[in-house]
Amino acid sequence: MNIEYYIVLSIALFCIGITGVLTRRNAIIIFMCIELMLNAVNLLLVAFSKMHHLKGVAANPTAGIDGQLFVFFIMVVAAAEVSVGLAIIVMMYRNVHSVDVNFLNRLKH
Amino acid sequence: MKNVLQLVWLIPLLPLIGFLINGLFRKQLSKSLTGIIGSGVILGSFVISLLIFLQVKAGHTAVVNLFDFIKVGKLSIPFSFQADQLSSLFLLIITGVGFLIHVYSAAYMHEEEGQHFARYFAYLNLFVFSMLLLVLGSNLVIMFIGWEGVGLCSYLLIGYWFKNVDYTNAAKKAFVMNRIGDLGFLLAIFWIINQFGTVTYGDLFKQVAEKANTLEGGVVITGITLLLFVGATGKSAQIPLYTWLPDAMAGPTPVSALIHAATMVTAGIYMIARSNIMYTLAPTTQAVVAIIGLATAVFAATIAIKQNDIKKVLAYSTVSQLGYMFLGLGVGAYTGAVFHVMTHAFFKALLFLGAGSVIHAMHHEQDIRKMGGLKKYLPITHITFLLGCIAIAGIPPFSGFFSKDEILAAAYAKNPVFWFIGVATAGMTAFYMFRLYATTFLGQFRGAEQLHGHHPHESPVAMTLPLIILAVLSVAGGWIGIPEVLMPNAHALEHFLDPIFAESVKHAHEGHHLDHSTEYVLMGASVGLAVIAIFYAIARYSKRPELGEPTGFGKVLANKWYVDELYNFIIVRPLQWLGKFLNSFVERDVIDWTVNGIGRLVGYSSRQVRLLQSGQVGSYVLLMVLGILAFFVIQFFVKK
Numbered sequence: 001m002n003i004e005y006y007i008v009l010s011i012a013l014f015c016i017g018i019t020g021v022l023t024r025r026n027a028i029i030i031f032m033c034i035e036l037m038l039n040a041v042n043l044l045l046v047a048f049s050k051m052h053h054l055k056g057v058a059a060n061p062t063a064g065i066d067g068q069l070f071v072f073f074i075m076v077v078a079a080a081e082v083s084v085g086l087a088i089i090v091m092m093y094r095n096v097h098s099v100d101v102n103f104l105n106r107l108k109h
Numbered sequence: 110m111k112n113v114l115q116l117v118w119l120i121p122l123l124p125l126i127g128f129l130i131n132g133l134f135r136k137q138l139s140k141s142l143t144g145i146i147g148s149g150v151i152l153g154s155f156v157i158s159l160l161i162f163l164q165v166k167a168g169h170t171a172v173v174n175l176f177d178f179i180k181v182g183k184l185s186i187p188f189s190f191q192a193d194q195l196s197s198l199f200l201l202i203i204t205g206v207g208f209l210i211h212v213y214s215a216a217y218m219h220e221e222e223g224q225h226f227a228r229y230f231a232y233l234n235l236f237v238f239s240m241l242l243l244v245l246g247s248n249l250v251i252m253f254i255g256w257e258g259v260g261l262c263s264y265l266l267i268g269y270w271f272k273n274v275d276y277t278n279a280a281k282k283a284f285v286m287n288r289i290g291d292l293g294f295l296l297a298i299f300w301i302i303n304q305f306g307t308v309t310y311g312d313l314f315k316q317v318a319e320k321a322n323t324l325e326g327g328v329v330i331t332g333i334t335l336l337l338f339v340g341a342t343g344k345s346a347q348i349p350l351y352t353w354l355p356d357a358m359a360g361p362t363p364v365s366a367l368i369h370a371a372t373m374v375t376a377g378i379y380m381i382a383r384s385n386i387m388y389t390l391a392p393t394t395q396a397v398v399a400i401i402g403l404a405t406a407v408f409a410a411t412i413a414i415k416q417n418d419i420k421k422v423l424a425y426s427t428v429s430q431l432g433y434m435f436l437g438l439g440v441g442a443y444t445g446a447v448f449h450v451m452t453h454a455f456f457k458a459l460l461f462l463g464a465g466s467v468i469h470a471m472h473h474e475q476d477i478r479k480m481g482g483l484k485k486y487l488p489i490t491h492i493t494f495l496l497g498c499i500a501i502a503g504i505p506p507f508s509g510f511f512s513k514d515e516i517l518a519a520a521y522a523k524n525p526v527f528w529f530i531g532v533a534t535a536g537m538t539a540f541y542m543f544r545l546y547a548t549t550f551l552g553q554f555r556g557a558e559q560l561h562g563h564h565p566h567e568s569p570v571a572m573t574l575p576l577i578i579l580a581v582l583s584v585a586g587g588w589i590g591i592p593e594v595l596m597p598n599a600h601a602l603e604h605f606l607d608p609i610f611a612e613s614v615k616h617a618h619e620g621h622h623l624d625h626s627t628e629y630v631l632m633g634a635s636v637g638l639a640v641i642a643i644f645y646a647i648a649r650y651s652k653r654p655e656l657g658e659p660t661g662f663g664k665v666l667a668n669k670w671y672v673d674e675l676y677n678f679i680i681v682r683p684l685q686w687l688g689k690f691l692n693s694f695v696e697r698d699v700i701d702w703t704v705n706g707i708g709r710l711v712g713y714s715s716r717q718v719r720l721l722q723s724g725q726v727g728s729y730v731l732l733m734v735l736g737i738l739a740f741f742v743i744q745f746f747v748k749k
Contacts, residue, residue: 021730101726 290343341377362465399439406432442519508587
């Protein structure tokens with residue numbers, strides 16, 4: 001399959017993620033949008049990794065493999081982030097009975 | 110006994126110790142102990158000076174090296190003392206007259222509180238220390254240290270009664286005027302180091318003599334000597350820097366006698382006499398020195414005629430006599446100038462101490478219009494003061510005659526106009542001194558009001574004894590320099606100082622010696638004029654002293670030719686105006702505005718930027734996205 005399809009799909013996912021983060025006020029949806037952006041990047045990394053692997057495997061059997069390694073890192077970090085982030089959201093809901101991020105701008109005071 | 114010369118460092122050390130003891134323990138020491146310590150150390154210095162003088166007279170001189178003061182690269186400035194003819198003579202004057210004045214001070218200042226009394230003696234000792242350093246140093250830098258030291262002590266002592274604002278202003282004036290001169294001296298030292306690489310007298314004068322033959326060398330030496338002379342005009346109160354000296358009379362009278370008549374103000378004479386070879390090789394500077402000296406002599410003498418403060422008259426007379434000394438230096442009569450320094454130290458110290466005795470008796474009244482008839486009440490002061498007046502007027506065989514005559518004869522040999530003005534000044538000197546004498550001591554007593562009907566009383570022995578000794582010296586001090594024409598080979602001082610000025614005499618253009626008949630005429634003219642002036646002054650002022658305010662030209666003289674006002678107008682005012690301008694415009698509108706503006710700019714911009722931190726997470730994210738987009742766009746275009 002052509003690499004362009006993957007790129008276009010990633011960009012689409014990423015833009016959906018950004019738009020979601022910018023427009024939505026529900027913390028959980030923002031969270032999900034962030035995950036969407038991360039996974040758009042993951043998809044791109046895997047796609048490029050595969051592409052380089054196919055091109056360079058004759059000379060080097062591990063060519064392009066590091067792209068996939070990064071994806072694992074990102075997934076681990078994302079998992080950790082989700083656990084922390086969800087905990088924050090739970091605490092937030094317990095305190096203010098809302099998950100609206102705009103409601104939290106009192107933090108600056 | 111030759112080792113005595115090696116002990117020369119003791120001479121300045123003793124007054125320094127006296128200064129430290131009196132200064133540090135001023136609250137513990139009793140008054141009499143302070144007086145004994147203060148005078149005793151000077152007496153010690155005087156004894157050593159006398160021993161050294163005898164050694165030098167026997168033909169031994171020495172440079173005593175104590176330690177390296179500055180050693181940088183090729184330049185080496187040792188801290189060393191030079192005991193030779195010139196310095197040993199000055200040592201005797203400083204410690205001898207200084208000792209008498211210390212003794213006198215102990216009585217004169219007796220009304221002061223113990224602590225301030227000790228402070229006074231500490232300053233006096235420090236002054237003598239500095240002056241000895243100035244005279245003894247074997248190079249210009251050591252001289253400069255002493256030079257600054259005496260300036261400082263002068264400031265401290267003029268402002269001794271520091272609660273009086275006028276007195277502290279006088280002290281400041283003296284200090285600032287001296288600093289202006291000192292700058293010239295300092296520049297001269299730098300120039301000398303730059304040109305010759307040494308400031309030690311011996312090496313320096315040898316090099317100067319070699320270098321003077323070239324055109325460039327001549328210019329350099331003229332410049333250096335002129336700068337040195339600027340220093341001398343400051344310290345020795347010559348035009349244009351003389352105005353501090355009359356104001357310096359704010360200090361206690363013995364201080365005026367010691368510092369502002371006998372010693373410190375002669376520092377400039379000493380400096381030029383010491384570097385006489387440089388001046389001899391710079392005829393332009395010599396002419397400047399002679400003209401400034403002569404102008405100062407005349408100018409100050411005219412002012413003295415109309416002053417009514419007993420100390421002010423003496424102060425202007427000092428300025429005038431210093432002008433004579435510079436005239437002597439300028440016409441190459443170095444011996445005559447040094448001779449006049451010596452005789453002047455005697456009779457001017459005597460006159461000041463006599464004035465102090467009068468002021469003491471009159472309960473600190475200094476206006477001669479309120480005195481008169483003191484002859485009856487102060488017999489010793491009267492006699493000694495009269496002797497001092499005769500000496501300064503230049504009547505033979507008193508000391509002033511010989512020294513003044515020597516300078517005038519040399520001036521005639523150089524230029525008869527100098528002589529003519531000099532003699533006219535001598536006549537004025539005789540006139541104003543006897544105006545002072547007649548108004549103070551003759552006629553009716555006019556001070557009953559001041560003393561609440563009491564009679565003035567003669568001062569204690571500690572004050573009259575120095576007067577008597579100084580009177581004897583004023584009478585006889587001139588006999589060491591009797592001119593050739595009156596008694597062949599009687600000029601002991603000239604033979605004594607020969608080694609110092611030998612080089613100058615060699616380099617000087619063959620001076621035309623006056624024949625004896627001319628010299629007799631010159632002497633007769635000056636003495637005759639002085640005698641006429643004396644009798645005229647006594648006749649005019651003993652019966653009907655000038656009590657009213659002066660009018661017409663006399664008013665100009667009484668107001669000192671308005672020189673202070675002129676300086677105020679052309680220097681002080683513009684400086685104040687400039688200061689005000691700098692303060693109100695440059696300081697407030699430029700510097701402050703810039704500094705405050707930067708502060709305001711930072712404050713304003715941070716107030717604006719602060720608004721970006723709204724707390725809306727969405728807006729942060731939007732900015733991040735916009736930033737990344739901008740980054741991409743820029744990269745896209747830059748790559749292309």
